[in-house]
Amino acid sequence: xxxxxxxxxxxxxxxxxxxxxxxxxxxxxxxxxxxxxxxxxxxxxxxxxxxxxxxxxxxxxxxxxxxxxxxxxxxxxxxxxxxxxxxxxxxxxxxxxxxxxxxxxxxxxxxxxxxxxxxxxxxxxxxxxxxxxxxxxxxxxxxxxxxxxxxxxxxxxxxxxxxxxxxxxxxxxxxxxxxxxxxxxxxxxxxxxxxxxxxxxxxxxxxxxxxxxxxxxxxxxxxxxxxxxxxxxxxxxxxxxxxxxxxxxxxxxxxxxxxxxxxxxxxxxxxxxxxxxxxxxxxxxxxxxxxxxxxxxxxxxxxxxxxxxxxxxxxxxxxxxxxxxxxxxxxxxxxxxxxxxxxxxxxxxxxxxxxxxxxxxxxxxxxxxxxxxxxxxxxxxxxxxxxxxxxxxxxxxxxxxxxxxxxxxxxxxxxxxxxxxxxxxxxxxxxxxxxxxxxxxxxxxxxxxxxxxxxxxxxxxxxxxxx
Amino acid sequence: xxxxxxxxxxxxxxxxxxxxxxxxxxxxxxxxxxxxxxxxxxxxxxxxxxxxxxxxxxxxxxxxxxxxxxxxxxxxxxxxxxxxxxxxxxxxxxxxxxxxxxxxxxxxxxxxxxxxxxxxxxxxxxxxxxxxxxxxxxxxxxxxxxxxxxxxxxxxxxxxxxxxxxxxxxxxxxxxxxxxxxxxxxxxxxxxxxxxxxxxxxxxxxxxxxxxxxxxxxxxxxxxxxxxxxxxxxxxxxxxxxxxxxxxxxxxxxxxxxxxxxxxxxxxxxxxxxxxxxxxxxxxxxxxxxxxxxxxxxxxxxxxxxxxxxxxxxxxxxxxxxxxxxxxxxxxxxxxxxxxxxxxxxxxxxxxxxxxxxxxxxxxxxxxxxxxxxxxxxxxxxxxxxxxxxxxxxxxxxxxxxxxxxxxxxxxxxxxxxxxxxxxxxxxxxxxx
Numbered sequence: 086x087x088x089x090x091x092x093x094x095x096x097x098x099x100x101x102x103x104x105x106x107x108x109x110x111x112x113x114x115x116x117x118x119x120x121x122x123x124x125x126x127x128x129x130x131x132x133x134x135x136x137x138x139x140x141x142x143x144x145x146x147x148x149x150x151x152x153x154x155x156x157x158x159x160x161x162x163x164x165x166x167x168x169x170x171x172x173x174x175x176x177x178x179x180x181x182x183x184x185x186x187x188x189x190x191x192x193x194x195x196x197x198x199x200x201x202x203x204x205x206x207x208x209x210x211x212x213x214x215x216x217x218x219x220x221x222x223x224x225x226x227x228x229x230x231x232x233x234x235x236x237x238x239x240x241x242x243x244x245x246x247x248x249x250x251x252x253x254x255x256x257x258x259x260x261x262x263x264x265x266x267x268x269x270x271x272x273x274x275x276x277x278x279x280x281x282x283x284x285x286x287x288x289x290x291x292x293x294x295x296x297x298x299x300x301x302x303x304x305x306x307x308x309x310x311x312x313x314x315x316x317x318x319x320x321x322x323x324x325x326x327x328x329x330x331x332x333x334x335x336x337x338x339x340x341x342x343x344x345x346x347x348x349x350x351x352x353x354x355x356x357x358x359x360x361x362x363x364x365x366x367x368x369x370x371x372x373x374x375x376x377x378x379x380x381x382x383x384x385x386x387x388x389x390x391x392x393x394x395x396x397x398x399x400x401x402x403x404x405x406x407x408x409x410x411x412x413x414x415x416x417x418x419x420x421x422x423x424x425x426x427x428x429x430x431x432x433x434x435x436x437x438x439x440x441x442x443x444x445x446x447x448x449x450x451x452x453x454x455x456x457x458x459x460x461x462x463x464x465x466x467x468x469x470x471x472x473x474x475x476x477x478x479x480x481x482x483x484x485x486x487x488x489x490x491x492x493x494x495x496x497x498x499x500x501x502x503x504x505x506x507x508x509x510x511x512x513x514x515x516x517x518x519x520x521x522x523x524x525x526x527x528x529x530x531x532x533x534x535x536x537x538x539x540x541x542x543x544x545x546x547x548x549x550x551x552x
Numbered sequence: 553x554x555x556x557x558x559x560x561x562x563x564x565x566x567x568x569x570x571x572x573x574x575x576x577x578x579x580x581x582x583x584x585x586x587x588x589x590x591x592x593x594x595x596x597x598x599x600x601x602x603x604x605x606x607x608x609x610x611x612x613x614x615x616x617x618x619x620x621x622x623x624x625x626x627x628x629x630x631x632x633x634x635x636x637x638x639x640x641x642x643x644x645x646x647x648x649x650x651x652x653x654x655x656x657x658x659x660x661x662x663x664x665x666x667x668x669x670x671x672x673x674x675x676x677x678x679x680x681x682x683x684x685x686x687x688x689x690x691x692x693x694x695x696x697x698x699x700x701x702x703x704x705x706x707x708x709x710x711x712x713x714x715x716x717x718x719x720x721x722x723x724x725x726x727x728x729x730x731x732x733x734x735x736x737x738x739x740x741x742x743x744x745x746x747x748x749x750x751x752x753x754x755x756x757x758x759x760x761x762x763x764x765x766x767x768x769x770x771x772x773x774x775x776x777x778x779x780x781x782x783x784x785x786x787x788x789x790x791x792x793x794x795x796x797x798x799x800x801x802x803x804x805x806x807x808x809x810x811x812x813x814x815x816x817x818x819x820x821x822x823x824x825x826x827x828x829x830x831x832x833x834x835x836x837x838x839x840x841x842x843x844x845x846x847x848x849x850x851x852x853x854x855x856x857x858x859x860x861x862x863x864x865x866x867x868x869x870x871x872x873x874x875x876x877x878x879x880x881x882x883x884x885x886x887x888x889x890x891x892x893x894x895x896x897x898x899x900x901x902x903x904x905x906x907x908x909x910x911x912x913x914x915x916x917x918x919x920x921x922x923x924x925x926x927x928x929x930x931x932x933x934x935x936x937x938x939x940x941x942x943x944x945x946x947x948x949x950x951x952x953x954x955x956x957x958x959x960x961x962x963x964x965x966x967x968x969x970x971x972x973x974x975x976x977x978x979x980x981x982x983x984x985x
Contacts, residue, residue: 210841210842210843211842211843211844211845211847211848212843212844213844213845241841241842242841245840245841249840249852298643394968394971394974395971395974396974397971397974398974398975399974412877412879413877414676414876414877414964415639415640415641415642415672415673415676415875415876416641416642416643416872416876417641417642417643417644418641418643418644421641422967423964424964424965424967424968424971425964425968426968430968430971430972430974434974445841446838446839446840446841449838449840450838450887453883453887453944456944456945457883457944457945458945459945460944460945460946460947461945463945464938464947465968465972507893507894508893511944512890512943512944513883513886513887513889513890513942513943513944514886514889514890514893514943515890516890516891516893516894530894530895531895533896541842542842542848545842545848545849546793546818546821546848546849547821547848547849547850547851550849550851550853551851551852551853551894551895551896551897552840552850552851552852
């Protein structure tokens with residue numbers, strides 16, 4: 086966490102999403118009249134160049150498996166081949182004879198952790214002013230900015246999230262200074278020289294939005310709109326109205342001057358870009374839901390959602406995910422009504438439940454945060470098994486990011502994004518032993534050579550140290 | 553079923569109890585001094601103090617018996633470095649007494665009258681097993697932040713265990729910003745202020761002679777005199793290895809200084825220097841990011857390596873979490889146990905890790921004889937836990953502070969109970985309590 090109270094506010098302010106374009110699809114635009122030769126705007130001008138590293142045919146056997154979708158296999162085995170999950174099963178499944186075989190006795194195997202809310206890269210370490218790239222806090226709505234243009238791939242935080250947290254994919258969001266902070270990006274947690282080299286292939290883009298204290302404080306402090314919560318909504322609605330008009334023009338095949346801000350919002354209205362909305366208070370989330378209906382978009386996920394427990398039934402009915410901390414509270418007024426049972430109460434209501442970090446430290450132990458939340462639930466009679474609680478860490482965030490068909494669980498054919506833990510991952514005494522991403526071994530606690538060291542840390546004290 | 557359970561929990565809200573004599577029997581008893589847990593242990597508290605703890609301890613006649621049913625019984629957690637009681641909502645400035653950005657005073661500030669025992673962070677931290685805390689002011693515009701206190705987290709109005717228990721100063725980048733922009737300015741300002749205080753101690757009239765040119769106020773001088781003579785421990789926030797070495801060297805000039813280093817992110821690089829100087833440290837052990845250029849060597853093995861070098865290492869919860877989430881101390885200590893199993897990493901044994909959040913911080917602040925362990929004569933701060941206290945999600949089921957049974961119910965619990973079923977019933981939620 087960034088040091089000091091100011092730091093925590095800054096961290097809370099900052100949120101954003103960047104995603105990879107879902108496809109190379111292009112948007113038709115047009116001339117003044119219904120176009121015969123519509124202008125095409127490239128929807129994926131910074132395409133992913135990520136490719137999985139060489140993956141060996143690998144078997145882990147005798148291991149306890151949480152499959153990420155709520156299933157558990159004791160004394161289980163997994164076969165990974167060509168970067169994919171080939172199959173999982175009990176001791177009786179057929180195993181290849183030419184594979185690298187790892188004995189998982191006493192260990193646990195899960196899908197990689199997916200953090201839906203991170204600022205690695207756009208608020209990297211060291212957190213010096215020159216690195217402060219998460220909030221384009223010069224206008225309350227900046228849907229035209231893309232967080233991928235801020236992400237510094239050399240952030241040492243990526244390696245900590247991998248080695249200590251078993252994080253294999255993560256969404257990097259713009260901050261929450263703005264009502265509309267910009268596009269997010271989803272990354273594979275594999276080091277690269279370029280951000281394109283980390284972009285999760287085929288992940289949809291997200292739009293970071295923020296309600297509540299941060300936008301009104303930032304812009305009210307500058308003496309401009311919005312300075313109140315009602316101002317927040319007024320600016321949002323005016324902007325959505327403009328976006329709806331822009332989209333209609335495009336849909337009607339009329340000429341538009343390309344507007345990068347409107348292009349993002351039109352993408353949201355078309356359902357191609359997912360809304361990730363920083364929002365703490367229950368009453369504000371309810372208002373945002375109505376605003377989304379007013380303009381015809383859908384909120385994928387409320388982030389932080391400290392008061393989600395107060396409207397868990399509404400969130401379940403609307404099919405909106407809540408990405409939450411286990412126990413953060415008290416740092417600001419809208420985080421005052423936090424309860425330790427928020428996560429289990431949302432789960433109990435049948436709403437989509439996600440554990441997130443928003444923090445370069447806590448991303449290293451999201452499994453521990455889930456464990457605390459689960460324990461709090463058990464004390465009030467909400468019994469959640471280990472394997473179901475894991476859905477909060479991989480499958481649910483994958484769904485909310487639009488990548489659940491590719492990763493987030495150990496179903497055959499999905500990316501082999503896998504963590505082998507040296508014990509039960511819901512224990513404080515457990516750490517990742519091995520992490521595979523697309524079947525390639527990217528971290529091995531027993532092999533210092535399988536430990537990424539960013540350019541920034543080369544030649545510095547502690548280079549290559551355990552972290 | 554769940555609703556009934558919640559209601560009964562709410563009904564347990566207790567008024568502050570009087571000190572009682574109590575014996576907790578059939579405990580997995582953790583003394584807190586680094587020794588191994590004792591199965592079938594008993595701890596006896598009389599007159600607010602521990603009178604006996606161990607195996608085969610007899611329960612005196614007339615003393616209430618509480619059967620721990622084999623669960624962990626420990627001393628309460630001592631928060632090694634905290635702002636509990638100084639803030640309610642960090643971003644609501646009227647509730648926030650951590651620092652005084654516009655005061656002309658510095659070392660003379662005393663947090664005692666700023667503490668609010670009725671604040672919800674006191675109850676929330678208590679419910680997570682924290683019974684005592686070392687509370688320091690945060691530095692603001694001046695180099696010296698002022699005098700902290702050792703406090704208890706009991707549900708009564710008397711929070712201060714020991715006032716003026718420490719003086720706090722930040723070196724490194726924070727100190728530079730206050731002293732004028734460089735580390736050179738920090739060390740010079742530090743030295744000059746102490747020397748001014750010493751002159752004042754020898755001849756109080758000097759301060760009047762300096763008039764408006766005085767670099768410190770009388771109250772500040774009074775406080776610094778107690779730092780110079782070792783009466784008040786000096787807690788120094790410092791992270792960079794070179795800064796640590798230079799701070800330790802200050803003892804050459806001011807030999808009675810009782811230094812305690814806080815943060816110490818790169819301490820492992822100079823562990824032998826710290827051990828040789830016999831200076832205790834308070835660390836936030838999971839700090840592993842190069843968040844600044846004075847933390848480039850950050851690693852979670854810092855605490856374990858310092859401990860192995862012979863340094864007294866207390867584990868705390870610093871920075872943004874320092875007022876509301878003191879309960880993270882047990883999680884952090886548990887992580888040190890886990891680290892001991894990671895190839896190439898350094899951690900602690902369970903017994904060491906527990907001591908690092910109980911008796912070791914008590915010793916750092918000079919209160920090893922009175923809090924932080926269940927040895928006879930220590931305060932009757934006792935916690936019964938539902939599970940291994942260093943494991944995730946473990947919670948106290950009963951707490952005594954100075955022998956008084958404490959409420960474990962918080963404002964958060966009330967909110968949770970109100971919304972256990974989120975829909976409104978026959979009346980709005982506002983009527984549901």
